[in-house]
Amino acid sequence: MTKKKEIVKAVNYEDSNKKLRLTDDGLDFEFDPSTENIKKAYQNMSGVNDQLASSTLIGRASDSVANIAGKEIKAINFTMALLEDIAPQDALEGMLATQMVACHNMAMEMTKRAMHTQQSPEVTSQCVTRATKLMNTFSSQVSTLQKYRNKGQQTIQVQHVTVNDGGQAVVGNIKEREG
Numbered sequence: 001m002t003k004k005k006e007i008v009k010a011v012n013y014e015d016s017n018k019k020l021r022l023t024d025d026g027l028d029f030e031f032d033p034s035t036e037n038i039k040k041a042y043q044n045m046s047g048v049n050d051q052l053a054s055s056t057l058i059g060r061a062s063d064s065v066a067n068i069a070g071k072e073i074k075a076i077n078f079t080m081a082l083l084e085d086i087a088p089q090d091a092l093e094g095m096l097a098t099q100m101v102a103c104h105n106m107a108m109e110m111t112k113r114a115m116h117t118q119q120s121p122e123v124t125s126q127c128v129t130r131a132t133k134l135m136n137t138f139s140s141q142v143s144t145l146q147k148y149r150n151k152g153q154q155t156i157q158v159q160h161v162t163v164n165d166g167g168q169a170v171v172g173n174i175k176e177r178e179g
Contacts, residue, residue: 022076047088057098064102100141107134
């Protein structure tokens, strides 16, 4: 083990790049591989405290990556990187994040299939239609995640306001009083 690798592995999970990756030799950590830190890494990817549930969610999302022989490790690492960036905060967000990754992967696969030059126009059209539906579903999932994270509250920002002489402007939250 190199000195650099030893220094990286001594870092706590919170102070690291928080990356957990699969290699041919097993799991590779960019943090101290204590049980607590590994649990935090899985929770960061899935939003779930239970390691079995986390592994299942990550595995399901990884299964959605087009399976090319010998590329399973890349598929899992690709999935883990996306889930780390989405950073689900609870089980519901974890399940939604898993669906989002799977939906995106299927949309990209349909797009790739539509681009094959030996396809008939009918098959190409079917692939484009499926990709479009999947992309619309993905967009809806992103909106759902945003609404869930914002607790359903919408924010409206006014970028420019002009108040003429004699006019009045009110800044802040305005609520009508009953009665």
